[in-house]
Amino acid sequence: MELLNCLRPNPPYGWPLAGATFSMVLLTSLTAGFCADATNEHTVPLETDKLHLVVADNEAYGAEHRAGYNGVAELRLGSGNAKNLFVPMYAGLNLEHIFSGDAGSFVWNIFEPRRAPMQLARLSKNRAKLQQERTENWPLRSRLVYEAHGDAIDFTYYGTPLANAWAKHGYIGIFFASYIQAPEDMAIQFIGRSRPGGGDSRPRWIRHLPEKHGLSANHRPAGSQWDPGMDDGFKVDLVKGISDLEYIYPFYFGRSGKDVFVLMFERTQDEGELRFAQSPSGGGKGNPAWDFVYFRRRYEVGREFSFRARAVYRQFTTPEDAARLYEKWSGEKVTLPQP
Numbered sequence: 458m459e460l461l462n463c464l465r466p467n468p469p470y471g472w473p474l475a476g477a478t479f480s481m482v483l484l485t486s487l488t489a490g491f492c493a494d495a496t497n498e499h500t501v502p503l504e505t506d507k508l509h510l511v512v513a514d515n516e517a518y519g520a521e522h523r524a525g526y527n528g529v530a531e532l533r534l535g536s537g538n539a540k541n542l543f544v545p546m547y548a549g550l551n552l553e554h555i556f557s558g559d560a561g562s563f564v565w566n567i568f569e570p571r572r573a574p575m576q577l578a579r580l581s582k583n584r585a586k587l588q589q590e591r592t593e594n595w596p597l598r599s600r601l602v603y604e605a606h607g608d609a610i611d612f613t614y615y616g617t618p619l620a621n622a623w624a625k626h627g628y629i630g631i632f633f634a635s636y637i638q639a640p641e642d643m644a645i646q647f648i649g650r651s652r653p654g655g656g657d658s659r660p661r662w663i664r665h666l667p668e669k670h671g672l673s674a675n676h677r678p679a680g681s682q683w684d685p686g687m688d689d690g691f692k693v694d695l696v697k698g699i700s701d702l703e704y705i706y707p708f709y710f711g712r713s714g715k716d717v718f719v720l721m722f723e724r725t726q727d728e729g730e731l732r733f734a735q736s737p738s739g740g741g742k743g744n745p746a747w748d749f750v751y752f753r754r755r756y757e758v759g760r761e762f763s764f765r766a767r768a769v770y771r772q773f774t775t776p777e778d779a780a781r782l783y784e785k786w787s788g789e790k791v792t793l794p795q796p
Contacts, residue, residue: 500530501577501585503605508770509533510610512585512603513548514575521545525571527552527587528633529603529610532770534716541638542713542770544740549635550603550612550768552587553748555595556630556696557623560688565594567692596620597629608771616753617761626686629753632696635720636740640713643745645735646776647709648794650679655701661794662776663702666745667737674698675734675750679705683730685752695734696750706791708783709733710776711747717773720749721783723765728755731764 499516502509513530517523522530528551533539543549552570556562566572569592576588584604591598596619604611616631623629637643644666651657667673671694677684684699691697708721722731730752739746753762767786780791 499577501579503583503585503603505583505605505607507534507608508605508610509535509539510603510605512577512587514577514587515571515573523547525568527571527575528601529635529768532610534770534772540714542716542718544636544638544744547634547636547740549637550601550610551634551636552589552599552601552614552631553634554630554632554693554696555592555597556632556691556693557626557628558630558685558687558691559623559625560690561625562594562622563688563690563692569593569595570599591619594622596622597631599631608769610768610770612766612768613763614751614766615761615763618756618758621758623756625688627754628685629756630685630693630696630750631753632693632734632748632750634739634746634748635718637711637713637718637745637747638740639743640711640745642712643737643743645709645711645733645747646779647676647704647733648706648780648791649676649702649704652677652701652703659794660705660792665700665702665735667698667700667735670694670736670738671698673700673702674736675732676700676702676704677732678707678725678730679703681730683754695736695739695746695748704733706780706783706789707731707787708779709747710779711745712773715772717769717771717779718747719769719779719782720747721767721769721786722749723787724789725751725764728762729753729764 501512511531523546526548528548530548532542573592578586587601589599598617600615602613646664649663674695710719734748736746
């Protein structure tokens with residue numbers, strides 16, 4: 458557990474809470490820790506010998522960065538003079554949606570995680586944390602920890618449901634977006650295959666770019682027989698736009714000029730499912746979104762769950778290099794597709 462040097466709570470939506478509920482939430486917040494080194498600023502810069510990045514909360518800052526785009530607002534190679542990989546107005550690894558597929562929630566704003574207050578803290582020289590007690594309607598406490606080292610960002614999401622708002626379809630949906638600034642190639646690439654009955658079932662390198670926003674937008678893991686339940690009228694296009702593709706290994710990459718952005722994820726078991734997601738225009742014309750969505754299927758009120766990911770930003774060499782990076786991080790051997 459992180460040592461607490463301070464507590465700087467920003468009361469979430471729904472407070473004050475009554476009696477025992479208030480005490481439980483406050484005690485949990487104290488033991489989990491809002492901050493190790495709180496900041497009154499809305500950004501925390503992190504530096505390595507290879508990367509410059511800025512973690513931001515939901516407030517606007519500088520001349521361009523807009524409110525609502527929490528996460529990694531800037532990611533550059535080297536000393537920080539290089540081009541920002543992400544659209545300057547927006548961000549990467551941005552907590553964007555919480556959802557349930559239940560029609561009862563469809564009148565709520567789909568971007569609640571962008572609108573609710575967040576606490577930002579520096580945990581160490583290369584480590585920062587964002588925490589959100591809940592959103593206006595979703596009783597989900599979120600903690601996001603970013604740690605930079607070398608050319609990598611290790612990312613861990615921690616979620617704690619404070620009440621059961623997801624009972625109808627039995628999953629907690631959490632969506633993260635990364636808005637890429639004008640890459641020459643807007644597609645993502647991964648080792649995958651077509652779904653059974655949907656085409657070529659042989660493992661292969663797949664380069665995929667949807668024709669339009671929301672079409673063939675997310676890709677499930679190979680072997681999954683599950684698709685999330687969603688009532689008619691569900692509004693998150695990149696979640697409902699299920700493709701005929703599935704990934705074999707939980708990593709993908711996209712290219713920007715001479716550089717590559719690799720996203721890799723720990724394998725989930727029966728407790729959840731992670732899907733790649735993408736849009737050709739999520740960040741505006743010419744600015745694709747390279748995203749992912751996590752469905753937590755086994756959860757308990759008051760019990761924290763988590764998943765881990767790593768982002769690597771470096772000069773591109775070969776697709777096989779991305780596979781080697783995943784192998785080194787995960788310990789899983791990757792069988793490369795035959796040409």
